[in-house]
Amino acid sequence: MLKKALLALPVALAVGASANADSWKAPEDVLQGLIDSIDSMYLTQSEMNIMMMPDNPALWVADDGRELFHTPRGPNNVSLEACDFGKGPGVLEGAYVELPRYFEDTGRVMDLENRLVHCMITIQGFEPDDPAVRQRHGSGSDHMQLQTYIAMQSSGMAWNPPMEHPLEVAMRDAGEVMFYRRSGIADFNCNTCHGEAGKQIRASVLPHKGTAEEWSKAISWPAFRVGHDHVRSSQHRIRGCYWQMRGPLINPNSDASIALMSYWTDAARGQPAILPDMKR
Amino acid sequence: MFKKTPVAAGIAAFASIMIAGGVAVADKIDYTAMTPQELAEYLIFEAGGFNLDQEVQEGGTAMQRMVQDDMHKACSVIGGGKPDQATLNEVRTAAAESITYPEGGIQLGDWQRGRDLAWSGFGFRIGHNPDNHDARPVGGNCYNCHQLATDRTGGTVGPSLTGYGKTRGTSDAILKYAYDMIYNPHAYFPCTNMPRFGSSGFLTQEAIADIMAYMFDPESPVNQ
Numbered sequence: 001m002l003k004k005a006l007l008a009l010p011v012a013l014a015v016g017a018s019a020n021a022d023s024w025k026a027p028e029d030v031l032q033g034l035i036d037s038i039d040s041m042y043l044t045q046s047e048m049n050i051m052m053m054p055d056n057p058a059l060w061v062a063d064d065g066r067e068l069f070h071t072p073r074g075p076n077n078v079s080l081e082a083c084d085f086g087k088g089p090g091v092l093e094g095a096y097v098e099l100p101r102y103f104e105d106t107g108r109v110m111d112l113e114n115r116l117v118h119c120m121i122t123i124q125g126f127e128p129d130d131p132a133v134r135q136r137h138g139s140g141s142d143h144m145q146l147q148t149y150i151a152m153q154s155s156g157m158a159w160n161p162p163m164e165h166p167l168e169v170a171m172r173d174a175g176e177v178m179f180y181r182r183s184g185i186a187d188f189n190c191n192t193c194h195g196e197a198g199k200q201i202r203a204s205v206l207p208h209k210g211t212a213e214e215w216s217k218a219i220s221w222p223a224f225r226v227g228h229d230h231v232r233s234s235q236h237r238i239r240g241c242y243w244q245m246r247g248p249l250i251n252p253n254s255d256a257s258i259a260l261m262s263y264w265t266d267a268a269r270g271q272p273a274i275l276p277d278m279k280r
Numbered sequence: 281m282f283k284k285t286p287v288a289a290g291i292a293a294f295a296s297i298m299i300a301g302g303v304a305v306a307d308k309i310d311y312t313a314m315t316p317q318e319l320a321e322y323l324i325f326e327a328g329g330f331n332l333d334q335e336v337q338e339g340g341t342a343m344q345r346m347v348q349d350d351m352h353k354a355c356s357v358i359g360g361g362k363p364d365q366a367t368l369n370e371v372r373t374a375a376a377e378s379i380t381y382p383e384g385g386i387q388l389g390d391w392q393r394g395r396d397l398a399w400s401g402f403g404f405r406i407g408h409n410p411d412n413h414d415a416r417p418v419g420g421n422c423y424n425c426h427q428l429a430t431d432r433t434g435g436t437v438g439p440s441l442t443g444y445g446k447t448r449g450t451s452d453a454i455l456k457y458a459y460d461m462i463y464n465p466h467a468y469f470p471c472t473n474m475p476r477f478g479s480s481g482f483l484t485q486e487a488i489a490d491i492m493a494y495m496f497d498p499e500s501p502v503n504q
Contacts (some may be wrong), residue, residue, distance in 0.1 A: 066345050177358065185480045187476060202435050248346060256323040
């Protein structure tokens with residue numbers, strides 16, 4: 001029954017969208033398309049995950065997110081339908097693949113998580129320390145449910161973060177510097193692991209930043225992480241990378257985290273997003 | 281040390297008050313007036329990008345995990361390439377000069393302990409889940425990037441070291457080379473991805489000796 005409800009969503013979207021390459025596509029079909037387009041050890045490394053994609057537990061998390069999104073909540077008792085993710089209030093289709101982007105109302109380039117925080121506070125009236133706003137991780141968190149639901153509306157669409165506002169360019173370029181910036185007791189940067197195709201950390205094949213088809217999957221968050229048994233966000237991935245690199249805790253509300261995301265999204269430009277994805 | 285120039289640049293380029301819907305929302309430091317390098321430094325050190333106050337295992341705070349030394353600066357090349365030859369030579373020379381040897385010369389330790397250390401990724405992680413060095417020894421995490429004994433799966437970021445001692449023997453020269461490579465690999469491969477396990481204080485002399493035993497001991501699974 002739940003599954004039927006879930007499946008109805010993509011169909012409704014697909015019917016509404018024009019029949020171009022940028023219309024909604026089921027995440028498992030997007031992944032298969034990428035696998036068919038390129039020889040990649042990274043894309044094909046987990047046969048089990050590929051098989052499980054149609055039953056991705058993240059789909060249920062997205063369904064919870066739909067409920068949350070459209071239900072009046074918070075001190076102001078309103079839904080998030082008035083929230084503008086860049087394509088107009090309440091417009092979710094294709095919004096996520098165009099994030100991070102500059103928002104005039106805040107004067108800031110924002111990723112999905114920070115935009116969501118902004119709307120929960122300014123529209124719904126939540127306090128910044130309310131658990132709904134503060135709790136960012138875990139499939140049971142409002143954030144993961146909402147982010148998964150919102151992001152899912154962009155599955156199959158090409159990553160296309162706007163580079164029209166000078167701040168969007170500045171943030172991407174600073175993110176690029178951060179990506180290649182070595183530091184710390186272990187001397188790592190992002191490029192240590194993502195600078196060459198087909199390399200492995202232990203048994204895991206790493207995604208190569210310079211291979212856009214691989215990178216598109218790599219940045220396709222939210223994704224269900226099988227090893228964690230939770231849906232995880234882009235911010236969670238960045239936190240984990242800095243932890244592995246022996247770096248400090250990144251602040252999820254920071255422009256540093258958004259700059260990295262601007263750069264990594266730009267690096268996947270033109271490739272279709274897999275939303276939600278499934279990862280090891 | 282990190283200089284305050286990014287802030288100065290930002291303040292010099294102070295933007296006008298931004299108006300949105302008739303309401304002044306913020307006095308903004310103008311990111312677009314900074315170079316990408318200045319902005320990155322500003323976001324890391326001045327704009328609350330990271331928790332830099334956390335205490336770290338080597339003493340001091342997380343700030344020093346983000347401050348770049350000369351090697352970091354020389355080897356952080358946009359696009360991932362290498363710097364020019366003169367810079368590489370400087371990195372190589374500085375690395376060679378950083379290497380110190382144990383009293384009594386390079387020794388092989390206990391390969392069984394070395395096996396655990398070569399496998400273990402524990403140590404120096406901070407942030408949301410800091411490693412407590414009192415609880416477990418710090419590992420070298422060698423398997424992350426190298427294949428060693430074939431009973432476990434290693435990574436391919438670095439070259440395979442399977443059969444290392446068996447194929448190379450245990451001459452003083454090869455022991456010194458292996459020691460140097462663990463201690464500071466930039467002495468041979470400037471701007472390599474590999475950490476400077478000795479120079480950085482990541483591994484103790486004892487741990488290096490144990491890991492070297494794992495690489496060289498004829499009994500070690502690496503050489504079977």
